[in-house]
Amino acid sequence: MNVQPVPADDGPQRLLAESRQLARRVRAAQRAPWAPLLVLSAVTFAAVPVYRYGRYALTCRTYDGGGRVCLVSNTATLVYWPIALVLAYVAIAAFYLHRARARGVGTRVLPVAGIGILIAAVTGGAAAWLATHPPVGGFLALRFASGQAGWVFGVVSPAFAIGLGLLALAVVERSRALALLSLGYLVFAMVPGNDLGWVIRHPSPWAQVPRLVIGGSVLLVAGLLFAWVQRPVRRDRP
């Protein structure tokens, strides 16, 4: 076989290796998952007074058999979360754009912010609809009646919206650590609080506070860990 010589400096293995290394450096310069984690943690902690002091409404619907399905909902949180999450994603996008300009590399955060806002709108709308339209027939109503429909509230919960947004960011940033954290957070959002024994039962105004504190703390600790891992390394030591 005739193997054509290639200049030593431009050898294919070396070129490929350098190319991969440059790509890795760009990705490292673009990544800043600690910022969204800290922003979303702040949004979660800020929700505590909204849950504690917001007005609770009881919505009941009667189904054909004569029974009733009632849901307790906090109207303030139905307003708080969509607005807070949209503002959070706007702040995250602004941070990434500013950082990208300062570092001289582009950013892929805008699609993530768009997806995050869309998820916030969909889950917020679904939560509002569910609060005003408790299911009165079919499989879902039976699950509600037997108290086994916690996963429905999990899917429309703000924590689930946050987990999905973080998962989108993990895909864009190609970060396995962030993907694992997002998946864990989605599981946390789906598991009904009382299954794990950390929810104070309704009608206490403190009912959701433990879940918020745990969720906010997870995001805060993860954000601080990512920031610590990504801290600038001093190169001026002898």
Next chain:
Amino acid sequence: MTGHPANGLDDVVHQRVRLGILTIAHEARRVEFGYLRDSLELTAGNLSQHLGVLERAGLITIDKGYAGRRARTWISLTRAGRSALRAEIDQLKALITQVDAARDRSTRPEEPATE
């Protein structure tokens, strides 16, 4: 593809610095002149020459603007640039595979070795 993979290499792209520029621009979507200069450890003049070659080949676009009072130059890949980069990477991988296969054949003992 027919023929040796080296025949498919594009002379514009198959060069250490220009491949680096395309790789960074692809990964970053948009990259500033200063980042390229620092990452590739080039002088501004040298980098400008390579950028000129890539721009004339239609593989990148160069946008000049200001960030505050500071002049900034941003480089982005064109569609042709993305295709050229992908083709170069594929050719390099094929070349490595072929060279490795040739090396394996040449090191395989065909007859008893004599000293």
